[in-house]
Amino acid sequence: MASLLALSASGCLQAQQQVVEELQPIMVQEQEASEADSYQAQNSSAATKLNLAPKETPQSVSTITRARIDDFQLNSVNDVLENTTGVNVEEVETDRTYYTARGFDITNFQFDGVGVPFIYGSQAGDLDTALFERIEVLRGANGLMTGIGNPSATVNFVRKRPTAETEARVALTAGSWDMRRLDTDLSGALTESGNVRGRVVYANENKNSYLDRYGREKNVFLGVVEMDLTDTTLFTLGHSLQKSDADSPLWGALPTAYSDGSETDYSRSTNTSSDWAYWNNQENRTFAELTQQLGADWELKGVLTRAELKNDGRLFYMYGSPAPDTGLGLFSYPSLYEAKNTQHIADVYASGPFSLAGREHELVVGGSWSKSELQDLSHYGQGIGTALPPLEEWDGNYLMPSFDARVDGSEFTDKQKSAYSAARWSLMDDLKLITGARVIDVDNQGTSYGKSKSTQYNGKTVPYAGLTYDLSDDYTLYASYTEIFNPQTQLDQAGNRLEALQGENYEVGVKASLFESAELTLAMFQTKQDNLAELVGYNGGQAYYRALQGIESQGWEAELSGELLPGLQASAGYTFVDITDEQNQHARAYAPKHLLRSSATYRLPQLPKAKVGASYNWQSQTENASVEQDAYGLLNLMASYEIDPNWTVAANLNNVTDEKYWASLYWDQAYYGAPRNASMSVSWNY
Template sequence: MLLLAGAGCASLIAAPALASDAGSEARDKQANDILVTAAKLKQAQLNESASATGLDLTLRETPQSVSVIDRQRIEDFALTSIADVLDQAVGVNVNRNETDRTDYTSRGFDVTNRQVDGIGVALQGGVQFGDLDTVLYERVDIIRGANAIMTGVGNPSATINYLRKRPTQEFQANASAYGGSFDMWRLEGDVSGPLNAAGTIRARIIGAHEERASYLDYNHTNRDVGGALLSVDLTPDLTATAGYSHQDNRARGNIWGALPLVFSDGTRIPYKRSASTAQPWTYWDNLDQTAFGELAWKLGGDWTLRGVATYHDLKSNARVLYASGGDFGPDPVTGQGVIGYSALFRDRYRQYLLDGYASGSVEAFGRRHQLAFGVSSGWAHETDAEGDASDVIDYGDIRQLASLRIPLPTYAPIEQQARIHDHLTRIYGAAHIDFADRLKGVAGVTAIWLDTTGDNYGADAARSNSAVSPYAGLLFDLTRHLTLYGSYTDIYNPQTEVASSGHRLDPAKGTNIEAGVKGDWLDGRLYATAAVFRARQTGLAVFAGTFDGTNGNGPIGGSFYTGQTVTARGVEAEISGRVTDRWLLAGGITHLRLRDDTGEAARLFVPRDTLKLTATYQIPEWHDFKIGANLRYQSQVRGNDDSNGLAIRQGSYATLDLLAGLHLAPHLEASVNVRNVTNVKYLNSLEWGQAFYAAPRSAVGTLRFSY
């Protein structure tokens, strides 16, 4: 059951990258050419917005909001996990509900859509287990709003598109060593280039090893990541690529369920920032392995055809401990009343994906128009096994967690609890229509068929769903620098979340309307956008509680949900690019209003106002000395403590990260990153009713060799 909400997330390292090698080669250029921004698409030959429509469009030509976080920013700010990357993404909220389960929201809704190089990864949820490492990726695109064309199913929130590193035509190599707070150290390397003189055979080897303790009691994580890719030009027009990647995440002393937050009288429980409900004997290991093959064929003119086959295997092995405040919460005088549940889990998720995709342009009515269409099919097989502890676990005075030592419980034999089989088929297509010199249109449609069989903790998991989702957009060039746009799409989400009965919820149905203005200046080096949007979903899964063995048909510690209609309205503004040759700027603001079908405020754990701003400034004359900062702000949020339903709040807060770096030698640079400089103390997320505190001030130093 640990994989149920989102086991497919780790399949993101499954598919091959389709981006141009220019994204890798750009890293060897001078500092003023390093950053690949949204406004430099044509120069860098990067198809930034294919992730939204499948069409070869610039961001200004795409009638949706799209953000890009490239390799340079990842390296500048030492962003070794995808959660750290998305912390800097405009309009995205990272919910660290536990140490090893994270999810994301955008425009008020859960982000369940994933892509690899613009190809939708089917049959997945929105929860990330462990950390997803960044070493395998060249950059990350975030497409806000619904994205029915390229993913087929999901919420009108956002789509995260991971663009993989690929073998390069020219030899390149880099290696980095990190060291930082909480006994963190990391080594990573990346070697790429041709294997023959003609450059028709190319390979890339990528690897990383990271170990870190934590500010949290008992917590420690080891992570090994590796990838190998081989590309062969079978003919000048036909290229085959194959690869393998793995990510082995081993966590000890991991939090499961997090801290009960309030006493029975509604007052907050006073915890240290290091407080944890875990014990040294808890662990959670996730081994993710993927093999893939791809054929890319230039058909003539600008038409291309790609076929991708992927096999993904995710194994999870865990011994976890969940703390519950009971029906009323712990006593405010004695601190007594928190009880624990422990279990062993052995889960496995296997996925098979096939995708065929064609794109190109046609001449009609005296103008050139672009087309893209494809078909995909995915199969997923999930098995969950569990063995519950028979011992009664008493946390005693919850205020004394640091001194608590719970003996290792006795567990029942591990038995299979769930076996689920999914099959999803999609047909999709899109067109970019050139109506006039200043007027363009984008239209598309996707059709899905989903069948599920199996059982989930005694409940029948069978379902059979189908849907058709349209997409339509218009763009009008006001001036040489400004474009007005509007778009509409609906989207369909066969949800993986279950009700308290153990049965899956009915599919959620959503619509998304967006309108705004986009612009670029300084020869395309600076890009900005502002948008208003309205997203609505019916039957949306909303967290309703946690199984504790007495309140439903599901695994202890697992979550159950109820369906709700939610409407989101808001505005966003973003800027990205080079203000000068030395000054890079990226960031934006989001304002939201979320209401349920009765008009009441909904999903109160989602901040209504957020600000994210990143800037770097480089002085080439001083050994390429670089300084930078990342500022993040969010307004207050509210939730209900899972034990007693009493309201809890996290006030608004802002965090500041700083960086400084320079070149020590022609191929060697050093940098230092300081995070949460002002040492703000805040809870990570109130989504699940229980929470733990975010990290205090910390630092990491990096030495990087590049050739």
């Protein structure tokens, strides 16, 4: 994966123009001094690679700031996205997660503005937020910067970067179910002149769970060094590692319905895993960047990334429909699994201003290349289909079999290369037009569990257009359009690969700057898609799909973020989306039509060292083929107190009302979300 550039605060670099992924240390210092609590949206280039303020971006963008992450202990990406406007976290298992926005799968991830291959459309393990300064979510299709993807959202992870001044942080957290967490962060100059700077981040989290037998340990590391090679040349080298080891993880989950169709109602602690099962995931990412100032405020930047994602597991799956009177009807499916995915990514672009017809405009032009190689292997266990006791009596005690019943797997290579360009035309002082396009070649070769994954597309062009009109200094109207193009790997019942997903995405809205410290967005959106993959069933253990035609979605969204009153930081977003098929019937029923995401903190005027806050997330009714879930909401509380300029103590209480709910209805199997839980932390900052 690729990376965000953070330039030094030395005098020779203060005049440099930055794209959105770039974060100058001098700017970091200003934010830390004056915006340490801020929830306000920041500049983002996730849509165009141009350095655009929120109101200059003709799409909906949310920024989850470091302050908000720390206030509510959002220590994983799942935690962050569960609190992001328009996004649903589909926790189908304990260690594999899908994400949706506006009713469709999120398949576009970026690291510091550069897209990464997302092989199976899911995140394995539990991606930690200790590595990131902030996380940006651009909603709607993003064909310009990613070339492919669904009209859902693009998630851009902005890594932490070195600072010019010495900074340090150590935090200790303890919580429910024996949770212990350590966060450390050290940054500063490595030479007397400050021309070499470094940052090291390390986190460890070890915890059990409300789920029987389940536990997980995470180790997270980030090291970044940046060097001023000359007054106009910056080189950055970084590496991150995350290792997540889980005991007795869920592979699959609980049946949501009995054999007569009635809904099951298990204890929230119920876990279908065996006591010998495990699932380990490891991600290594190395990135190198070179940024060269070209004069006339132009800049050239190149990024090289190598990522290696490995996972192995000894897993236990239950299938079947239990009888409502006896609980019998479940069967075993043990398997040994290992996979390795190696990714190489290159991205080079130049950006800067130019003059035409007496006005100054902005231009970015570049190209990218990626290669992803995956090998995975499943060793199926003896005894598949063994009858199991009712889940109410299940304690994980199942004799571990030999894993030699049969072997199957995948070996395939996905390549993509593209050229892209975007320009922001200043038609008038208050009217700006953004135009752009990406031309893509896709070449996928190989097989997956006996089925071909080979496909090829050459010279596919994905256009983008956006318009902004400033009604005043504080209010801006906008509109945007982009095509949708996404080659698909799903197979139909005959084993043929589905045609590429294609469609169009439209969005119009208004953005406002309020109180000079808050941003408001009101948006309406519409998408049209053909060849959308929908799961039909399983054939010999392998999923098969059908391609849906005429899928339309439309809705509206409102989001407010920033400082609304002195000391009151807030972020609140509401989304309504209606999805229909070609028969005008409701589709994607597992995705809620109505979604509320809100959080706020307040510094008490009478006690400014104290901060209290709450978050409330609500969604409307959802359903899958087996069960219907009523609307529900989750309330979380926080409080912190600054003992002195260095020491802070904090407490968090989650799911205050102890709501019982299915974590996701994305699949026919599911498990329950966490009951009421609490944590306390103490941190030292320098």
